Amino acid sequence: MFRKFVFILFVVISIKGFTQGIQDSVYMLPSATVSAEKVFQKEQAGMKETKLDTLILAQKINLSLSDLLSENTPVFINNHGRGALSTASFRGTAPSHTKVVWNGMPLTNPMAGMVDFSLIPVYVIDEISLNHGTASIVDGSGGLGGSVNISNSVDWNDKFNLKYLQSVGSYNSFDEYLSVGAAWKKISLKTRLYHTYSKNDFTFINSGIGDINPETGEIVNPLDTNSSADYIKYGVLQEFYYRPNMKNLISAKYWGQFSDRTIPRATSYEGPDNSNLNSQQDIDHKLVLNWTYLKEKSKLSILGGYSGKDLLYTLMNNVSGVGYYPAIYSVSHNDTYSGDVKYQYQFNENYSFSAGSNYSYNSVSSVDTVVNGAYDVFRSEISSFINLSANPINKLNINFLIRQTIVDTDFIPIIPYFGLDYRILEDHDLIFKANVARNYNVPSLHDLYWQPGGNPELLPEEGISYEAGIEYRKNLDKFSLASEITAYHSDINNWILWLPSFRGYWEPRNIDKVISQGFETNAKLDFRIKTFKFSIIGAYSYTSSKNYGDPLVWGDESYGKQLVYVPLHSGNLLARVMFRGFYFSFQHNSYSERFTTSTNNITQRDWLYPYFMNDMIFGWHGTINKMNFSTEFKIYNLFNETYHSVLYRPMPGRNYVLSLMFEF
Template sequence: MSIWVLAFSTLCRSALADGGGPDGGGIKDSVFRIREVAVVSQRIFVKEEAGMKQSSVDTVVLRDKANLSLSQLLSENTLVFIKEHGRGALATASFRGTAASHTQVNWNGININDPMAGMVDFSLIPVYVVDDLNLKHGAASLADRSGGLGGSINIGNRVDWQNRFGLKYMQGIGSYSTFDEFLSVGFGGPRFQSSTRLYHNYSANDFRFINRGIANVDPETGGITHPVDTNDNAGYTRYGILQEFYFRPNMKNRLSLKWWGQAADRSIPRATSYEGPDNSNLNRQQDVDHKVVADWKHYAASGRLMVRSGYSDKKLNYSLRNQVPGVGLVPAIYSESRQHSFLNTLSYSHDFSSLFSAEGRVHADYHDVVSRDTVTGSGYDRSRAEVSGFVALRRNFAERVNVNFMLRQDWIDGKRTPLVPYLGFDFRVLKGEDLILKGNIARNYKVPSLNSLYWQPGGNPDLQPEEGLSYELGVEYQAVLGGGGGSLGHLLKTELTAYRSDITNWIIWIPSFKGYWEPQNIKRVLARGLEFTAMLHGSLGPVSYKTAGTYAYTRSTNYGDPLVWSDESYGKQLPYIPVHSGNVMVNLSWRGFFLTWQHNSYSERYTTSSNDPTRRDWLYPYFMNDLVAGKDFRWNKVSFTAEFKVYNLFDETYHSVLYRPMPGRNYLLMLMIKL
């Protein structure tokens, strides 16, 4: 690799791009301009969003963290807890204390949850391909589809119709032989736009760590020491392309075509408790993924018609090899899976007046899955057809109250599932002020994944679907504060939400007497908690600033039948879900220089359902700090950015998953050039 790493526009500079939807249309935000930033107050009293708890990641943060995976971005800047199996390894989401499969993930309107496992590995999604990131919390996800008992994460791309030609190249180098390269090219005019993004990431990932999974006992003193090990067999590489085409023949019609292709190859390190030979227990995973989506949007005077069709093809190979004397490396597992998904949507929304609107939508998806282990000969070949009908009625009353009623009906392989209703409201407490009381009540429903039903060995075809009944109440406040005393303006936005979700037939994988794991239904899980978010940004003289923070209190407890589940797990927090979590981000910018501090903290997590507080079954709290410093330069029409990042600033020792180490203090340097 040539020279080095990373770049990113400063938060205040890019805040000007924070408004608008993926197509640059929609409701315009109010903009109050100051010297270096635009203080943008978004509309938070919208009848189509009544009762919904939603959050988004600022486009500035997306650009600033383009070299990271989406798992890192979500854990640092949202209320979602990410369970990481190591740097560059499997990373899944726990949204509001729910399981990984309870978070629905959509890319440009098509669902990308793995039909086999029912979840998404966020370590395989680079932030570089994300332009918009919107989260719908809890029952708000029913606006997208059913099954999001925790919520939904929506990834989008947007078009800039003003672009004539743009070229951007970023290159980085970091600790553990980490190299990143990113190239984007865009061109077009007011009717046609093309955007191409290429990326490549590589890391040997061979960091050193204190291995607390192995203890050496001094026979004389009885003292315990832990060896310093290297994270071997942990390298990864990823490369991909995102191609976008947009066509606007007139102001009433827009067409788009997007293709995202990616290949990833990673070795999976052994658990830190492993004490066998170095040439055995070698794990490797290869992923090849292609997604295509095309849509047509027609805008009439009072309505909008949208037709969307997508295709997803995913190939995953996993192998486990052991050294056999005289033979060499012999596979103990060689699993191959192939998934084809066809995803289609037709929707129409109509504004009968400024006070009343309606929407109807139909989804028709088909999944075909083949999974085989060539060593054992086990596997399955299954398909699933999913059809979903959706209607919504939204009404505003006296400019103080919004009501949102949504109803969803699904059919799985021709069998009708229970109706899923949602009723939400917004109440403007003070006329003319953005102080909003909001709430909702909803039902949700999720069918088991194909792996849960048919995996060999262990699948359970007798599993019952998961059902949830949720309640939510919150208050949201927003204000643009006036300047004075050298200040040119500030935007304050904060929200507090309390929620409760009662879920029956929760699916969990447990060890069986047959010698392998299998899924079972828990009679009842109760997830409840508080969510708090706050954001303040603006300018103080020549210094622009932006601060944001979140806090989550999450109680997710097992209330399964004690006759089936031991009393030790009854009423206990589910494994790997922290009760307390939060993050804070502070960014300062002055005359092209910028500085960002990021802090994340998590309370203790238990690794067993009985919440045993032993060192083996308990993950201690940890506090993570990152620091970024950089400078923007400009020469004629060419801009440059140099940036230096320090991750894990105070060299914290921590684990996200038992026996899976995480790196200590590490560094990254990045350069960007933009035409």
């Protein structure tokens, strides 16, 4: 590791020394573009959509999607440890209520009904947007919290591009990324390869165990090591685009990935080091084909996709005289086939129509060879929608959508959406937004059939949501401001919750009602002072998500209490200053207390204290002879905060990453 650090430092110093003698160097951002957005669109009336700046994607290219979302959006990530399982809580909802779409194809794992965001590297993402709450209905049903859309794009003007990035970090962490692309008049190709590894052996104060000091009587928590926590991940993303003429675009994208990670023990574990060893392997294959046909007033898009996953989970114990023996050996496989057709027609500038239908077939099989538990199930789903959008007067946009979904042979009640935008001030883009919608989420195959504990009698979750907000934008020559505040309220019935049962294992049940309400506010400010460029992006969320199930069944202690692992307050701030080729970035994230049990007791087992994370980045980038160079030094957890995102799952203290990239 030390040799790699020395090598990178040597290259960086050499490049920097070379550039000092060049007077005509041109400094530019590395492969980052920021485009203006049209704010007042009738097709998005009433919807809240957040698009992440491409500068943020470029800066966090070596992170996972879980890190990107937790640091720069209102989505709270339940992180089970560095490199470990990471799930989302969007507007106080469950992980299964956040849908993820990649280039138009759903990524939600049909086995678990959710997405592990730690397995998605930012490197494979060109564009990302969030549809908050009811806005997720445009992507399908079930996104009670919202949806995350990630996509890849083509640049026909980039005739040839090669980019290589290498980074070295604390805990024996190494990352490598390579992309090669070429574009001709009608064909564009791009290949991305990546590899990441970390021994992940950071030290931490273990608050899960302790000894009593005989002199003072105080509990002393030991310094522990996050052992058996290494992980490796590598993959490829291949893109192909064919443009026979200006009306047609055909594309194919393949994404394959292998991940192998050792899952560290809970910090409360006090057994022998050669037992309770957990590991998980994930092998993923995804393929999406798309044809888009454009005419003067219409657009037709046809998509076909496949997603396959193999998952192996093992729990090994050391048995005297036998050696390592599996206590759990679980093998799972799932296939998802999907198709989507969407047609859009623009009658004139004031009225438009769209309709579409998508079909998915999910097949899931799971076997545990130790306990002889298994299930093999499938599900088909058809979802169709009709959307009418209007701009009847200059200041008003109206959007009405109806969606009908059929799961196997069961018709889900119709899902309607109505939204409006009203432009209060035209000169300053001050817009009032509001919507009301119904949503519906069927239980996942995991909820229904998992062995042991699946509950085939579960009812679908259904709810109605309202939201309203104000959006403001102002653009001047050297100054731009964009801000938005949104309040929301959701009543969700038959909420699915996994609870301990009298049988000795956990099983899912429906609770009568959960009310999720709160508000989100965000702002972005960009300005220039002479040759300095400043950018400040901030967000704050207040999230009240409480259980209002029958107190006779669930107990008075949980009635009206905040759901587990949902912070009431959360916020983030990103400040960046650029001067010629140098830049400095500071990231702050804060989260209020979270409860680990439904009673909301404040004890060491039931409560996680608030924490504040601070990161800092120093960087330089420049262009020499048409080749771009950049280097960054990143400090994570600047003030060495001790914190947990999930109970008994440690997180690292202050750590460092040094990276070098070149591109031409």
